[in-house]
Amino acid sequence: xxxxxxxxxxxxxxxxxxxxxxxxxxxxxxxxxxxxxxxxxxxxxxxxxxxxxxxxxxxxxxxxxxxxxxxxxxxxxxxxxxxxxxxxxxxxxxxxxxxxxxxxxxxxxxxxxxxxxxxxxxxxxxxxxxxxxxxxxxxxxxxxxxxxxxxxxxxxxxxxxxxxxxxxxxxxxxxxxxxxxxxxxxxxxxxxxxxxxxxxxxxxxxxxxxxxxxxxxxxxxxxxxxxxxxxxxxxxxxxxxxxxxxxxxxxxxxxxxxxxxxxxxxxxxxxxxxxxxxxxxxxxxxxxxxxxxxxxxxxxxxxxxxxxxxxxxxxxxxxxxxxxxxxxxxxxxxxxxxxxxxxxxxxxxxxxxxxxxxxxxxxxxxxxxxxxxxxxxxxxxxxxxxxx
Numbered sequence: 001x002x003x004x005x006x007x008x009x010x011x012x013x014x015x016x017x018x019x020x021x022x023x024x025x026x027x028x029x030x031x032x033x034x035x036x037x038x039x040x041x042x043x044x045x046x047x048x049x050x051x052x053x054x055x056x057x058x059x060x061x062x063x064x065x066x067x068x069x070x071x072x073x074x075x076x077x078x079x080x081x082x083x084x085x086x087x088x089x090x091x092x093x094x095x096x097x098x099x100x101x102x103x104x105x106x107x108x109x110x111x112x113x114x115x116x117x118x119x120x121x122x123x124x125x126x127x128x129x130x131x132x133x134x135x136x137x138x139x140x141x142x143x144x145x146x147x148x149x150x151x152x153x154x155x156x157x158x159x160x161x162x163x164x165x166x167x168x169x170x171x172x173x174x175x176x177x178x179x180x181x182x183x184x185x186x187x188x189x190x191x192x193x194x195x196x197x198x199x200x201x202x203x204x205x206x207x208x209x210x211x212x213x214x215x216x217x218x219x220x221x222x223x224x225x226x227x228x229x230x231x232x233x234x235x236x237x238x239x240x241x242x243x244x245x246x247x248x249x250x251x252x253x254x255x256x257x258x259x260x261x262x263x264x265x266x267x268x269x270x271x272x273x274x275x276x277x278x279x280x281x282x283x284x285x286x287x288x289x290x291x292x293x294x295x296x297x298x299x300x301x302x303x304x305x306x307x308x309x310x311x312x313x314x315x316x317x318x319x320x321x322x323x324x325x326x327x328x329x330x331x332x333x334x335x336x337x338x339x340x341x342x343x344x345x346x347x348x349x350x351x352x353x354x355x356x357x358x359x360x361x362x363x364x365x366x367x368x369x370x371x372x373x374x375x376x377x378x379x380x381x382x383x384x385x386x387x388x
Contacts, residue, residue, distance in 0.1 A: 003115075004367070004374050008098070010035075011111035011370075012091045015100040021075045021139045024052050028074055032056055032114065032133065039117050043131075046150045048143070053135040055147040057155075060120045060129045061384060065156040067128035068317070068380065069345070070113045071144075071163045071336060073137030076102040082361035097364040104353025104365040108373065109164025112352065116377035125384035130158060137336055140180060140301025144336040148343050157345075160314040163337045164351030166358055166365075167329075169372040171318040172349035174330035176229060176261040177305030177338060179268045182298045183208060183279070188290040189245070189252045198250040199286055199293050202243045205254035208295070209238055211278055212258055219271070227263060228330040234262040234271065235332070257300070261332065264305035304338035306347065314348040321379040322350055322372070331355065350376070 017028040029045065036043050036058055043058035056074075061067065079088045079101055086092040088101040098108075113131055120129055132151065135143035151158070165172075185205040190198025216236040223233025236258060243254030262268050279295045286293035308328065309315065319325070333355055340347040352369035 004371055007111045007115040007370055007374060008091075010114050011098065011103065011108055014107040014111055015091055015102055016089055018089055019075050019102070020078050021136055022078075025074045025135050026052070026054060029054050029056050029133075035114060036117070039121055041117060041121070044150075046146045048135065048146075053143065055135055055143050055150075056131070056133040057147060057150060058131040059155070060117060060131075061125035062128055063156055064128060066159045067130055067156070068384070069130045069132050069151065069158045069161040069340075070109075071132040071134070071161055071340065072106050072110045072113070072351070073134045073143070073336065074107075074110070075135055075138050076105065076107070077138050077359045079361070084361045086362070088363075093367075096367050098367060098370070099362055099364045101363055103363055104166045104369075105355075105358035105363065106165055106351060106353070108166075108353055108365045108370060109351040112370070112373040112377050113164070115374075116381060119378070119381045120384060123381050123385035125381075126387060127384045128156075128158075129380065129384055130155065134336060141303045141334070141336050141339060142301065144339045148339055152343060159346065160317045161337075161340045161345045161347040162314065162318055163335055163340065163347060163349050165333075165335045165337075165349050166351055166353035166355050167331070167349050168354055169322055169350065169352050169369055169376065170324045170326055170329065171315050171322060172329045172331050173306075173308040173312060173315045174228065174264070175306045175334055175337065175349070176234070176263055176332050177268070177303055178259055178261045178334040179302045180257065180259050180300035182255060182257050182300050184296045184298075185254045186293050186295075187250060187252050187254075187286070188293050190250045192248045192250055195250065199290055200250040201254040202251040204282060204286065204295070205243065205256060208275070208279060208282065209241075209256060211275055212236060212238060215271075215275060224265075228328065229263060229332050231332065234260065234266055236260045261334065262305065264307040268302075303334045304342050306335065306338040306341055306349070309341070309346060311346075314346040318348040318350040321376045321383070323375070
């Protein structure tokens with residue numbers, strides 16, 4: 001039967017691959033392919049446009065409808081500048097925890113799924129279990145759409161999708177969507193004593209950022225008290241700002257990035273409509289002063305929200321496998337679940353670890369969480385082998 005030792009050994013291997021999103025994930029994919037080949041499991045890649053990264057899709061069991069998809073991303077966030085106390089790409093055990101980048105977000109789930117492969121094969125399953133591993137989730141869920149399209153085109157329709165993001169091994173039926181925008185303000189350089197001769201891109205960008213700050217406060221005030229999320233309403237944050245050349249030069253350029261996270265009840269385009277109008281008006285005004293000046297707002301990525309389903313088929317499935325009888329739950333962070341759901345597949349979040357440890361220095365997953373994950377996979381194997 002699937003055991004913790006097997007899952008841990010695989011996790012150590014997966015963590016050893018530095019799959020930070022700006023790097024390729026192909027070395028990890030090749031290792032997983034070799035592992036699957038060793039068990040005779042068919043698989044295929046769904047690569048990005050230039051072949052530098054790839055999703056991986058594999059099936060254990062018959063080619064019939066009604067299977068389960070175990071979905072997870074292979075990329076991790078950077079460790080640069082974080083005060084780690086051990087090598088982030090080597091597993092270290094301390095106090096019942098396994099430390100390393102990606103241990104909870106979300107290579108722990110990938111390791112559990114891969115460790116279950118021998119038992120799934122031995123069980124001679126009547127229903128298939130599909131492994132769907134993606135790239136570039138951390139920078140906007142960029143890999144999943146191609147993977148989902150391939151599932152619909154090439155596989156008999158699955159009954160459930162389990163996205164193994166860190167949820168403490170309990171079922172989660174909803175999350176906010178997220179849209180990332182980049183804003184570029186272009187000014188006209190001049191000596192800072194001669195403000196009449198130029199345009200400071202930074203000074204103009206500050207006005208736009210102030211508007212976004214006011215919008216963030218309004219979203220907080222307008223939050224539905226009955227919302228299941230924490231924080232309850234939509235959130236807006238500016239995460240990165242760059243600009244300027246020197247203190248005595250009117251800045252030629254200022255760029256900033258912001259993200260908006262909305263529950264499924266809010267349309268981000270409607271929320272941001274006043275900001276878009278302000279940016280357009282500023283663009284026209286700046287161009288009237290200097291033709292090369294202006295404002296551009298560009299959508300970087302958009303991840304749909306994940307909403308509770310009326311029948312909750314995948315949620316019920318995950319609850320049964322996880323032994324979860326708790327209340328309905330929603331989370332504020334975004335995942336690929338909304339993309340699967342929007343494609344017509346019943347979807348749930350359920351995986352080992354806590355989002356409180358994700359993206360942190362000394363990221364870890366509790367060994368007890370991995371043990372619960374092993375039990376989940378054993379019940380999954382029993383389900384796949386059963387007639388019902």
